[in-house]
Amino acid sequence: MTNPSGIPAQAHGVIALTASACTSCMICVRECPAWCIELESHDEEVTEPGARRPRTVSVLDTFTIDFGLCMYCGICVDVCPFDALEWHSEFDYAAGSPGGLIQGINELESWQSKP
Amino acid sequence: MNPSPPGYQPASPRTYVVAADPSLRVQILDIGLACCSLEVGSAITTGLLVDSATVQSPGHGATILLISGTVTDALAPAVLRAWEQLPEPKAAVSFGACANTGGPYWDAPSVTKGVDQLVPVSVYIPGCPPRPEALIAGLRQLRDEIPVN
Numbered sequence: 001m002t003n004p005s006g007i008p009a010q011a012h013g014v015i016a017l018t019a020s021a022c023t024s025c026m027i028c029v030r031e032c033p034a035w036c037i038e039l040e041s042h043d044e045e046v047t048e049p050g051a052r053r054p055r056t057v058s059v060l061d062t063f064t065i066d067f068g069l070c071m072y073c074g075i076c077v078d079v080c081p082f083d084a085l086e087w088h089s090e091f092d093y094a095a096g097s098p099g100g101l102i103q104g105i106n107e108l109e110s111w112q113s114k115p
Numbered sequence: 116m117n118p119s120p121p122g123y124q125p126a127s128p129r130t131y132v133v134a135a136d137p138s139l140r141v142q143i144l145d146i147g148l149a150c151c152s153l154e155v156g157s158a159i160t161t162g163l164l165v166d167s168a169t170v171q172s173p174g175h176g177a178t179i180l181l182i183s184g185t186v187t188d189a190l191a192p193a194v195l196r197a198w199e200q201l202p203e204p205k206a207a208v209s210f211g212a213c214a215n216t217g218g219p220y221w222d223a224p225s226v227t228k229g230v231d232q233l234v235p236v237s238v239y240i241p242g243c244p245p246r247p248e249a250l251i252a253g254l255r256q257l258r259d260e261i262p263v264n
Contacts, residue, residue, distance in 0.1 A: 007246070014241075034212075034219055067241040068216040068229075092252040094240045098216055098229060101241050 011089040012072040015065055017108035021084035024058040028076035028085060036069035037076060038062070065108060067093070068101040090114055128178050128201065130167035131159070133251055139258055140167060141179050144201060146194060148184030151211035151244040155183050158247035178202055179257070180234065183210035183244075185220060186227040198234040207234040208253060212243040219243070 007013070024041035040061040045054040077085045088111040095101045128142035143164075145155050158164045178201050186194055198207060209230050212218025217228035230236060240253040 005248070007248070011246070012243075013246070034221060066216075067212075068239065069212060069218060069221060070241070070243065071212055071219040072243040091242065091246045091249040094238050094249065094253040094256050096238060096256075098231065098239055101215065101239060 007089045007091075009089055010087050011091075012074060012087055013089040013091045014067070014087075014093065014111055015070070015077065015108065016086050016088045016111035017063060017065075017105065018084045018086075018112065019060055019063065019105050019109055021082045022060050022063065023082055023084075024060050025081065027079050027081065031075050031079050033073060033075065034069045034071045036066040036071075038064045038066075060105070063105050063108065064102055066102045068098045088112075088114065131164040132167050133254060134162055134165050135251065136255065139254060141177060141254060143179050143181050144197060145181045145183060146197060148182075148186060148190065149211075149213060151183035151213065151242075154242075154244045154247050155181065155210065155250060158250050161247060163247050163251050177204045177206055179254075180205065180207045181210055181250075182207065182214045182230045182234075182236075185213040185218075186230050186233070187225050188227055189225070191227050191233055194230065195233050206237040206257060208257060209236045209239045210242075210250060210253070211240065211245055215239045215241065 024039060026039065029037045029039055041058045042061060043056050044059050046057055047054045074087065077087060090111060126144065128144040130140065130142045133139040145152060147155060180198050180201055182194060207230070209215050213220060214230045217223070217226050220226040221228065227233065238253045238257045240249050242249055
């Protein structure tokens with residue numbers, strides 16, 4: 001499988017996020033050898049009719065990957081229990097400053113829609 | 116900072132033309148310090164970058180210091196000297212995670228955490244290592260940001 005430019009689809013180009021699949025479990029953050037992932041979440045109570053007590057769910061607030069630090073090992077992709085992270089072969093996102101390589105939820109999700 | 120290693124003389128820049136964009140002609144001095152430099156070499160052997168002797172192209176591009184690989188504090192003076200000896204106009208390009216921020220060596224005491232501590236970097240190319248194609252994309256972005264041609 002290759003993409004239109006002849007690069008393997010699973011090439012370690014960039015990491016794409018599906019924020020709706022993320023449960024803020026922090027496994028990727030803790031397993032990252034380069035410590036390049038950060039996420040913030042808050043807890044919300046969900047009350048369901050008939051339930052004995054409200055459930056608590058984590059809601060993702062921020063999720064950033066610093067591609068200046070990332071060593072593209074894919075451990076985060078491998079350990080995510082909910083397949084919220086996956087590889088995308090895009091490589092063309094050089095930046096004019098180190099901070100420009102830090103991508104948040106919107107940028108990480110935008111890779112999903114690219115061919 | 117330590118003095119430069121005795122007898123150190125940086126190599127001379129070589130002139131290359133981007134195959135997909137022949138108007139982009141650059142003199143590159145590649146400081147290949149780790150595995151990233153293999154990807155730079157791959158950009159040349161796969162024909163993404165063509166030696167200027169084999170192709171006709173107009174213009175006289177800027178000289179680019181391409182830092183690909185892990186810069187240690189011991190080597191930092193040599194990198195700085197290579198930059199200072201390059202003729203104007205010039206730009207520095209950081210290629211790969213180690214040169215960008217220290218990358219996987221973020222907690223190593225002997226590694227320089229980002230070559231922008233030494234030289235003014237114009238473009239940071241992400242990857243560990245970046246693909247050869249990412250070098251071409253970075254060079255194109257460099258042209259958008261500063262007048263290299």
